[in-house]
Amino acid sequence: MNACSSALVRLKSREALIGIVGLGYVGLPLMLRYNMIGYRVLGIDVDASKVDALNAGLSYIEHIPGSAITQARASGFEATLDFSRAAQCDALILCVPTPLNKYREPDISFVVSTIDSIRPYLREGQVVSLESTTYPGTTEEELLPRIQDAGLTVGEQIFLVYSPEREDPGNPDFRTQTIPKVIGGHTSQCLAVGVALYEQAIDQVVPVSSTRAAEMTKLLENIHRAVNIGLVNEMKIVADRMGIDIFEVVDAAATKPFGFTAYYPGPGLGGHCIPIDPFYLTWKAREYGLHTRFIELSGEVNRAMPEYVVGKLMDGLNERGKALKGCRVLVLGIAYKKNVDDMRESPSVEIMELIEAKGGMVAYSDPHVLVFPKMREHCFDLHSEPLTAANLASFDAVLLATDHACFDYELIRQHSRLLVDSRGKYRQPEAHIVKA
Incomplete structure (x- = not known):
């Protein structure tokens, strides 16, 4: 044999x-x-x-x-x-x-x-x-x-x-x-x-x-998602400037039974695949003399989202006569997506670093990540904060980065002095809610 x-x-x-x-x-x-x-x-x-x-x-x-x-x-x-x-x-x-x-x-x-x-x-x-x-x-x-x-x-x-x-x-x-x-x-x-x-x-x-076809298949799957998320993230910025709720628009478009797949915007890309895989192809394509402009453009849009979210946080504080420097900010959710403990490439962590770099004092609450883990490129000596009415009210701003199902969203809404929503959980306009 x-x-x-x-x-x-x-x-x-x-x-x-x-x-x-x-x-x-x-x-x-x-x-x-x-x-x-x-x-x-x-x-x-x-x-x-x-x-x-x-x-x-x-x-x-x-x-x-x-x-x-x-x-x-x-x-x-x-x-x-x-x-x-x-x-x-x-x-x-x-x-x-x-x-x-x-x-x-x-x-x-x-x-x-x-x-x-x-x-x-x-x-x-x-x-x-x-x-x-x-x-x-x-x-x-x-x-x-x-x-x-x-x-x-x-x-x-x-x-x-x-x-x-x-x-x-x-x-x-x-x-x-x-x-x-x-x-x-x-x-x-x-x-x-x-x-x-x-x-x-x-x-x-x-x-x-071939193995090459299988390797390309995985890249296409995730580049497809990265490009479409980049598109809807860019449309979020345009819609916000026009006073339109992008989440309402996506929900309405999703009622079309053909030719449309719903992708929702957020604070940036996270996880072990979507933020990374497109760059594997763009790097390899250069060996063949090709410039993957479409893929790279979506990557630029998605990588810019944490800064956009922090910009909206700063706008919200400014309207209340405060600068980000010296303010206490609570980030809700530091896993890269809801209902998991996976921290890989999480945009929440970049948001936290941007807040600190601008002089803010950052804390987080995430029932799936009770202690901030050791990461190759990021380091915070922090534990998850309890979500109580008093604790929420003690922060100058609360920033929803990852929409875990276990969060008490009504408690968060009632007791946050300023609430920055990057996930579209709060659809009804309120004076203290900033859509990001």
Whole structure:
């Protein structure tokens, strides 16, 4: 039996050991899904605190209950810091971050360091799948030569695929199993093994012709959203100047049953995909002598939104005879979207930094993030403030940045001296409410 046939048998019989490298918002749900359907799963990560928590049956992601981790541990899941154990795995799924550097260029150092860490332990019969969002060509240009350097023929002895993650943390309507999975293989045999890997765990797999097509698919999905959010953010500014409620306009336009998809404005883009992915394509396009003007323009609009929101805050204070300098401002919600604890690329944090830079004193309230976490580029020594009538009234301004469902919006409305609303929660005009 050749390596391809052997891999197919082990994957389809669920005898394979699945290795998940990177146990964050993408890797952890994937681990739970494979574990649930009877696979043995090994988690590999460089963060000792995550490994220790998982092995103790604890979750560090709010929407994943600790009971799910405990159950996975009881049925054989184990987490480790030891990359040499990659040799035991029949499949290695890489779910590591791909941020931007300070020049807004792709930083694939986590991908490169991960493949370098497992390269000495690669063996015949394995399938390696990259799930991290990246520019078209990454799998072929970065993973392929490193695997070949290990002395293995890709497509014959070992199998390489790209299958972009599509997790939407906190979305109650979709879960790992029900989100269709796009898969591209380096060769036809790579694709066949990749399909066998994912079709066991995912209801629908969507094969495409190459890893590059799969990489481009993920970028298109998120660029589509980034461009449309940029459009509605720009229209918000125009509508505000004209005295029109953009949220009313979007709601009305959304009644059209064809040809329109509703996107709502906000204080800027957040999360692990939409603020980042467009720049992966614009960077790669320059290698081909192309300038992606449309994508870059939407990026400029979206990146300017935190400053726009802080400008509206300053306008509201000015109308009350106050300067932002010296004022106390409470930011409501610092996660990047409602009802999650995910802080990645959150525009709320940039708003907080802008307020501090202009001399304001900032605090925050977020029941999903009780202590401001350690972040690569941001640092606040703050805890979440309680939302009481007295505490709200003690601030010169309250700025709604993330519209968590658990906030008491009537309490906020009644007791805020100045309320800056960047999420359209307050539709009725009131003297103390500023729409941003």
